[in-house]
Amino acid sequence: MNCEVCGEADSMPYTCSRCGETYCVSHRLPEYHECTGLAVDKANREMLRAEGEEVPWFEKGSGKALTEDSATASRNSKMDLWPDKILLLLIISIATLGAGYFTLSLIGVIQ
Ligand SMILES: [Zn+2]
Ligand SMILES: [Zn+2]
Structure with a gap:
């Protein structure tokens, strides 16, 4: 399996849980491969916020702060x-x- 970003064949390929594509160790995070799953996530959040809904500051499970x-x-x-x-x-x-x-x-x- 080759990385979708740099094309590098990794012995330990990572599969993104959001978009399902395969990436090398340096591109495995959604932020580093312009993850489509992340974009959808972000769009959903923006939409909910526009409708005045309470949107959590943290992504579920990851504990990662939003921007x-x-x-x-x-x-x-x-x-x-x-x-x-x-x-x-x-x-x-x-x-x-x-x-x-x-x-x-x-x-x-x-x-
Ligand atoms: Zn890569
Ligand atoms: Zn992804």
Whole structure:
């Protein structure tokens, strides 16, 4: 089996688990052979992020950090969620206060 990138015949060829092609020891990593599986993966992540979905910073199992860009994008999307949470908390506390007042007035504590 020859490496798909440099054509070198290796005695210990590696098969990429993402694209299924064969590579030598120096081209075995997806980053070093322009892996099609990696490109699909990246496209999927970009698509999910565009739809506002939470995308993990780390790839499953590999523990490899994504690029700085994706980390920043993920942080930004978290920031956007803040006002929603604050609004929700506000509504909950107003509703709780309202319900308490209503109960008290119902049993005649507050006229
Ligand atoms: Zn190679
Ligand atoms: Zn590959």
